[in-house]
Amino acid sequence: MSKIIEQPRFSCALGAQQTVVAIKRGVPILHSGPGCSNKISSLIGQGEGYAGGNTIPCTNATETDVVFGGEKKLKDVIDGAFKVIDADLYVVLTGCTSDIVGDDVGSVTTEYQEKDKPIVYVETGGFKSNNYVSHSTVVNAIIDQYVDKFKNNEGVKKGLVNVFATVPYQDPYWSGNLEEIKRVLEGIGLEVNILFGNESKGIEEWKTIPNAEFNIVASSWAGLDIAEHLKNKYKTPYVHFPYLPIGAIATSKFLRQVGELRHLDKAKVEDFIKKEEEKFYFHIEKTADFMLEFRYGLPRRFYSILDASYSLGFSKFLLNELGILPGKQFIVDDTPEQYKEAIIKEFDNISEFRSAEVEFNVDAGSVQIEIEKEPQENRSLILGSGWDRDLATNLNADLLIVSVPVTYRLVLNCGYAGYNGGLRAIEDIYDRVLNTYR
């Protein structure tokens, strides 16, 4: 059976245009068909940002370009982009048309690189991979073709870390998540290159990537390619925390893992954790009576239709901190084979007492059919996307939209990572539950 997808929840390789949009004052230049950018934005681009959406320069390939090649046109558009768009970094990304036809984008772009223009190119023809994978490809290309030029001889800066925790825009809560992850890592005494979004210092911060003492990947698999690349290139070691840390248990575990592996000042780490946990559990304790006493029904079981990182993060959080039991978990991010075993293992040990069943399936349409067949003995919570509204209604389940498409929610700085994110998740889940009563 071929891989087919009903209800897509990620984009193609070119989807990494959003990775560039998430870099402060970064702008993608697309060498692609005319509709690609729009389609990507409509799935994973809520809010145009600085130079995303309709601002994105594009060669808008026509039949002529497909027949005769589009290199000249690309050159024109790059020239124009430098004049018209006020940005610090320009990243040329190719679409299917260019990659199948075989335009030599490298030689076009290299000319500008030789003149020290801040420009990078990456072949991201849609069919090549998806945006979870190409996020890393694009970041690595920026490191190789741009950051590396500024590598200084100052060597490793003690306490400086690069963090790769989430795929911007593919994770609709990337901005809030990164903000919180930066906050907690600073809390244990690190200096953090968060690289994307408002909390980043933009391209100046990227230039210090080679100086990091170590890198942190807080994700199941997306982003590991970057850490591996940096390990090979600059000998920077990395710490891998295998999911998005949500709530106190996971975040404290995350911070301790970083602290222990990198021999940070233990007292400082523990001191920060203690303060944060006190705040966190103050609120949990405050609402424990509600969770135990509310007589009209709270969800007692959950299904997730999410990427690996969120799926694990939420599963551990819901079970261990809220006592909601895991039903079957569905991972829809096209996880590469080599990472599956480790993820399954994490689900096997989801708590001290329990394991959870997990299935990898990109075709969320068939996942829904499977969930509908499950015996519905008690109220369920579904962690999914905008596609799952009818599923939730049919099962009388509560739905928290965590994955794209998020269309039914407007996201600003909401995040679910960390201590603050955990509290926010609880508010959001029970807000939806209570809202079902009239």
Place this chain on the structure above:
Amino acid sequence: MGKIDLKESSVTIRETRLGSITGFNGSAKELVTCAHAGTLKDCSRKFSQCMGCNAGHAFCQLSMIRDAVVVNHAPIGCAGDFFGFNFTYRVEQMKRNLPSTIGRYFSTCIEEKDTVFGAAKKLEDTVREAYKRTKPNAIFVTTSCASGIIGEDVDAITEDLSKELGIPVISCSCEGFRSKIWTTGFDAAYHSILRKLVKPPRKKTNKVNIANFWGSHIFDEFLKRLGYEAQYIVPFSTVAELEYISEATATIHICPSLSTYLGAALEQEYGVKEVKSPPAYGIEGTDIWMREIGKVLDREEEIEKIIKEEHERVLPKLAEYREKLKGKTAYVTAGAAHGHAIIAMLRELGLNVQGAAIFHHDPLYDNKDKTSDALAQVVNIYGDIKHYNVCNKQAYELVNILNRVKPDLMIARHGGMTMWGAKLGIPTLLIGDEQFGFGYQGVLNYASRIVETIDNKEFVSNLAKHSTMPYTKWWLDQDPFTFLGGNTNVENY
């Protein structure tokens, strides 16, 4: 530019079929004169921003047929617009009191190996699986840049699958690179419906096809009074309804950019009369349209009565609005035909339209009838528009112009354009429902929203104070058409 040929597997693109263009700078009158003389030349831009493509616009019309499903033969990124249309589909179901149903759309997920070995098998598997899951009455297969370049014979595959599954499986050729004019995608969708679904009429009915997006049902009462029944197509139709749109008496367009291919083909093939006047926007425009409806539906007397009633009802209120809007200036950015409609309406209300950036221009439509030219009609009724720019959603040109012109109001009719007005502190309005401004009442509807928008300065002026601008100072100081080549009429704002 011959007649419509429904035997062809793909629709001929608008550039070839109609001589449509995406770049022009001059006055509206010049554009109309050149277009009617057949001397219009397109100009290309040396710098461009992302637009939209055929595929998205074909999907727009195919994705809301209530008992059909769509298979997109493409890499997964091309399916990025599935959810947006599903969202619209569901919101509009609520408005129509229909049960909530999810749009059933499938991607074949073309991958690297498929570009080498072909993806025919994948397409077959996906169509079969879509059939198994949804038991639809028709399946549309939309193509993509990738499937087009690797040379998949989608037409032959769908033919075989039709026989196998016993329902129409219909290819719709809408590769993104095929046409610079994304509305060619509408033509592609209609072409596939006309070619494989629509049957010769069994009898003639008193139905009138309203070719529209998913606008409000404003024609029900009006047509009832005339003894006819409104049939809104294509979104929210069923396959069975579409099979016999050939039986209708006439076709009405809401937006000729959308549906004149459909209208012309139905007239040519089955004698369904196409209402050729530009859609009814503005008072005089509505008078003209009404009188043609009277002729087409053979209800001239009744129409005169309605015109009289409506004038009496609407004109006094209109005068009040005109008073309020006196001296106000406006700038318009929109798709072609609907842009012309908005311009008509603004000028009807007495606003000074300082210019317009309109996404493309069709010199004449498939019916080859000059009276269908809405821009020509606007120029005739209200006079020339000096700064008329054909610009396929190039935000950089728009920002440059707005920054100079600083109108009291910007009206946009496409997502992603409004913020440039707002960021510059210009009150900006986008109205999604094409039917909102239609007819006599439409002028009043628009007027009330415009008055409200111009009055509401708080949000935009605060936003302008705190906004960043991704365009360079250099660019904002240049002529807005610096990158537009091959045009002789460049004039500075």
